[in-house]
Amino acid sequence: MNRRYEKPIPYGWYAIDYSDSLKPGDVRPVNYFGRELVLFRTESGTASLLNAHCPHLGAHLGYGGIVKGEAISCPFHAWEFNGEGYCTSVPYANRIPPKVADKQCVVSYPVIERNQMIWAWYHPEGAAPLFEIDDVPELQSPEWTPLDTYEWRINTIIQETGENAADMAHFITVHGNPAMPQGGVDLDGPRRITEFDSRAHSIDAQGKVDLSGESHDAVHLRSESVGPGFTFQRFSRMFDVLMMGTVTPIDDQNVHLRFNFSVPRQQSENNGMLASGTVQEIVRQVEQDIPIWEHKVYLEDPALCDGDGPIAKYRKWFQQFYA
Numbered sequence: 001m002n003r004r005y006e007k008p009i010p011y012g013w014y015a016i017d018y019s020d021s022l023k024p025g026d027v028r029p030v031n032y033f034g035r036e037l038v039l040f041r042t043e044s045g046t047a048s049l050l051n052a053h054c055p056h057l058g059a060h061l062g063y064g065g066i067v068k069g070e071a072i073s074c075p076f077h078a079w080e081f082n083g084e085g086y087c088t089s090v091p092y093a094n095r096i097p098p099k100v101a102d103k104q105c106v107v108s109y110p111v112i113e114r115n116q117m118i119w120a121w122y123h124p125e126g127a128a129p130l131f132e133i134d135d136v137p138e139l140q141s142p143e144w145t146p147l148d149t150y151e152w153r154i155n156t157i158i159q160e161t162g163e164n165a166a167d168m169a170h171f172i173t174v175h176g177n178p179a180m181p182q183g184g185v186d187l188d189g190p191r192r193i194t195e196f197d198s199r200a201h202s203i204d205a206q207g208k209v210d211l212s213g214e215s216h217d218a219v220h221l222r223s224e225s226v227g228p229g230f231t232f233q234r235f236s237r238m239f240d241v242l243m244m245g246t247v248t249p250i251d252d253q254n255v256h257l258r259f260n261f262s263v264p265r266q267q268s269e270n271n272g273m274l275a276s277g278t279v280q281e282i283v284r285q286v287e288q289d290i291p292i293w294e295h296k297v298y299l300e301d302p303a304l305c306d307g308d309g310p311i312a313k314y315r316k317w318f319q320q321f322y323a
C-alpha cells in the first residue's frame with residue numbers, strides 16, 4: 001500500500017457494522033479513522049464506540065474487555081467506562097482518581113442505529129454532528145428482502161470513490177457502457193442527489209447482462225448521498241432495486257466500502273431476474289473501478305474537458321467535509 005493522498009479524513013456519519021451482528025454484551029475491536037477503537041453493546045442494548053485504549057495503563061478494551069451493565073470493563077484491572085467515555089468504577093480503589101473522575105477520559109463517538117446498521121459520527125476535532133442521515137423506508141419494511149451485502153477494502157480515499165458517479169466518460173471505457181449516462185446533479189448542503197436515465201446494458205430474462213452494445217432506456221436511477229459516508233440508490237421503472245452504499249475511512253489512505261442490496265419480496269419472476277442481474281452488474285462495475293482507484297493519483301488541477309461531467313462541481317461539494 002503506497003501513500004498517495006495528502007488529505008485529512010472527512011467528517012461525517014460512517015457505517016461501523018451491521019446492527020444485528022452486535023448482540024447485547026458483544027465487544028469488538030475495530031479499526032477506522034486511523035484509530036484503534038472498541039465497539040460494544042451494553043446489556044440494555046445501546047451500541048457504543050470508544051477509542052480502544054484504557055486511560056489507566058493502556059490496555060486495549062476490545063481484546064478481553066467485557067460488558068457489565070451499561071459499561072465496558074477493562075481486561076487488565078477491571079476499571080469500567082460507559083459509552084460516553086466516563087470512568088464509572090475502579091473496583092479496588094477507594095475513589096476514582098482526579099485524572100479521570102467526572103470527565104470524559106476515553107474519546108467516545110456519537111452512535112446511531114439506522115437502516116440496519118450502526119453509524120458513528122467522526123469529526124477530527126470532535127465536533128458534534130452537523131447533519132443527519134436518512135431513514136430509508138424500504139430498509140425497515142418487511143416487504144423488502146434482507147440485505148445482500150458485498151464489501152471491499154480499497155487503497156483509496158472517499159473523495160475518489162465518490163467522484164466515480166460524476167465521471168461520465170469512464171462508464172464507456174472502464175465499464176463498457178454503450179453510452180454515457182444522462183443525468184443531472186443537485187447539491188444541497190451535505191446532500192447530493194443524482195438522477196440518471198440509464199442506457200445500461202440490457203439484461204436478458206435469465207438475468208444475464210448483455211455486453212454486446214444493445215441498450216435500453218428502461219432504468220431510472222436516483223442516487224442520494226448525505227455526507228461522504230452514506231448513499232442510497234433506487235433503481236426503478238422496469239424493476240426495483242434499493243442499494244445502500246457505505247464507505248468508511250480505515251485511515252487517510254484506505255476505505256472500507258459496503259454495498260447492501262434489497263429488492264421487493266413481491267416482484268415478478270422476470271423483474272426479479274432483472275433486479276439480480278443489476279446487482280451483479282453493479283458489483284462487477286466496482287471491481288472494474290478498484291484497480292484504477294488503487295493506482296491513480298489525485299490531481300488538484302486536472303485537465304478536464306467539456307464531456308467529463310460534473311467533476312469540478314462534485315469536488316467543490318466534497319470540500320465542505322474537510323474540517
Ligand code: FES
Nearest residue numbers: 054056057074077
Ligand atoms: S489498563 Fe485498563 S484497568 Fe488498568
Ligand SMILES: [Fe+2]
Nearest residue numbers: 164174285289
Ligand atoms: Fe465506475
